[in-house]
Amino acid sequence: MFDKTTWIRLPRNVVVGHGVLDQTVEAVSELHLHGRPLVVTSPTPRRVAADRVAADFEDAGEDPAVVEIETASFEAVQEVIAAAEEIDAGYLVGVGGGKAIDIAKMASHDIGRGFVSVPTAASHDGIVSGRGSVPEGDTRHSVAAEPPLAVIADTEILADAPWELTTAGCADIISNYTAIKDWRLANRLQNVEYHHYAAALAEMTAEMLVEEADSIKQGLEESAWAVVKALVSSGVAMSIADSSRPASGAEHLFSHQLDRMVPDAALHGHQVGVGTIVAEYLHGGNWRGVRDALSTIGAPTTAEELGIDEETVVAALTSAHEIRDRYTILGNGMSEAAAYEAVETTGVI
Numbered sequence: 001m002f003d004k005t006t007w008i009r010l011p012r013n014v015v016v017g018h019g020v021l022d023q024t025v026e027a028v029s030e031l032h033l034h035g036r037p038l039v040v041t042s043p044t045p046r047r048v049a050a051d052r053v054a055a056d057f058e059d060a061g062e063d064p065a066v067v068e069i070e071t072a073s074f075e076a077v078q079e080v081i082a083a084a085e086e087i088d089a090g091y092l093v094g095v096g097g098g099k100a101i102d103i104a105k106m107a108s109h110d111i112g113r114g115f116v117s118v119p120t121a122a123s124h125d126g127i128v129s130g131r132g133s134v135p136e137g138d139t140r141h142s143v144a145a146e147p148p149l150a151v152i153a154d155t156e157i158l159a160d161a162p163w164e165l166t167t168a169g170c171a172d173i174i175s176n177y178t179a180i181k182d183w184r185l186a187n188r189l190q191n192v193e194y195h196h197y198a199a200a201l202a203e204m205t206a207e208m209l210v211e212e213a214d215s216i217k218q219g220l221e222e223s224a225w226a227v228v229k230a231l232v233s234s235g236v237a238m239s240i241a242d243s244s245r246p247a248s249g250a251e252h253l254f255s256h257q258l259d260r261m262v263p264d265a266a267l268h269g270h271q272v273g274v275g276t277i278v279a280e281y282l283h284g285g286n287w288r289g290v291r292d293a294l295s296t297i298g299a300p301t302t303a304e305e306l307g308i309d310e311e312t313v314v315a316a317l318t319s320a321h322e323i324r325d326r327y328t329i330l331g332n333g334m335s336e337a338a339a340y341e342a343v344e345t346t347g348v349i
């Protein structure tokens, strides 16, 4: 009997452009959600966008509430759930960087309410995906969470955000190259389920961004536009696959391990970018092309630029395979000698 099922959960409205923050209420009203909105944000995004969004809901007679979180933690998720229950929220609107958005999408998932994503930073592809990432014990990788019903990405705000957040988003997209290679490898060696369509979309997204690398420049709203569109495609690829496989391979394992060893040392995308150079080298691919694209955009390509010492980078590489059950080019682990060889050859150290 044929017993395959595909269930793809995608956003219904994706609104990207100059000043579209003002269209948040309209984009949400089309979703036919009921009840009060709870705006979930963090301090800077609140000033930049969330207070405006809340005021617009107020003007529309929607009686919103705002909850501000400081850290990406399970306590913050519980705080948001309590705030949502207190006002009997109909849906949650995450306004901010990955922290606020992930907390909102994880709280939405727990209480079965709709989630709307309003990114204020183009810092990684979690702004569109149904994956949430909150450190718990030794776990750093994403888990299933509520996918956004709508995404409102105002390029005026994104272009104004600190540039390193955007270069981190670029590097997170470039990592799709090695994520896909790892996925294919896992499919061949371990019979891991592989989705051609999701893989093609993720790979094409990385290729298009690399082709445009020269024109991605600080202060240009067109650059924020190009990056956020790529983040949307990458998030859609993850939704199609119902997994982060299209956008997360060995380079992400390396970054997650760094997060465990030296929390908050560098941005997610920047760590992932350096991991992509090494993983591409291990695949025997064009690691110089990856390095040059990162460097053209202004993303780190060395341990020093990440602000992480050589020993930690090597230790993260040799233990990254332990992070989760995800087969990649790292196999059952790199030896220390092989890790040194890879980072020295690629100029990471």
Ligand SMILES: NC(=O)C1=CN([C@@H]2O[C@H](COP(=O)(O)OP(=O)(O)OC[C@H]3O[C@@H](n4cnc5c(N)ncnc54)[C@H](OP(=O)(O)O)[C@@H]3O)[C@@H](O)[C@H]2O)C=CC1
Pocket: 042, 043, 044, 045, 048, 072, 096, 097, 098, 099, 100, 102, 120, 121, 123, 124, 125, 126, 127, 129, 131, 132, 133, 134, 135, 142, 157, 158, 160, 161, 162, 165, 267, 268
């Ligand atoms: N779901 C997924 O697939 C993924 C999730 N993540 C998660 O996302 C988080 C990292 O995301 P990231 O966006 O880098 O982190 P944050 O949300 O912490 O944002 C980074 C910094 O930028 C500030 N900020 C955000 N927007 C603006 C703006 N427009 N102008 C000025 N400052 C701004 C934030 O301020 P403030 O401190 O006030 O918030 C914060 O200090 C982590 O928790 C990580 O685990 C990472 C990768 C993938």
Ligand SMILES: O=C(CO)COP(=O)(O)O
Pocket: 124, 125, 126, 131, 133, 140, 141, 142, 143, 172, 244, 247, 248, 252, 253
């Ligand atoms: O960061 C991600 C994709 O870019 C999510 O991947 P993880 O599942 O490895 O956390």
Ligand SMILES: [Zn+2]
Pocket: 124, 125, 172, 247, 248, 252, 268, 269, 272
């Ligand atoms: Zn990522």
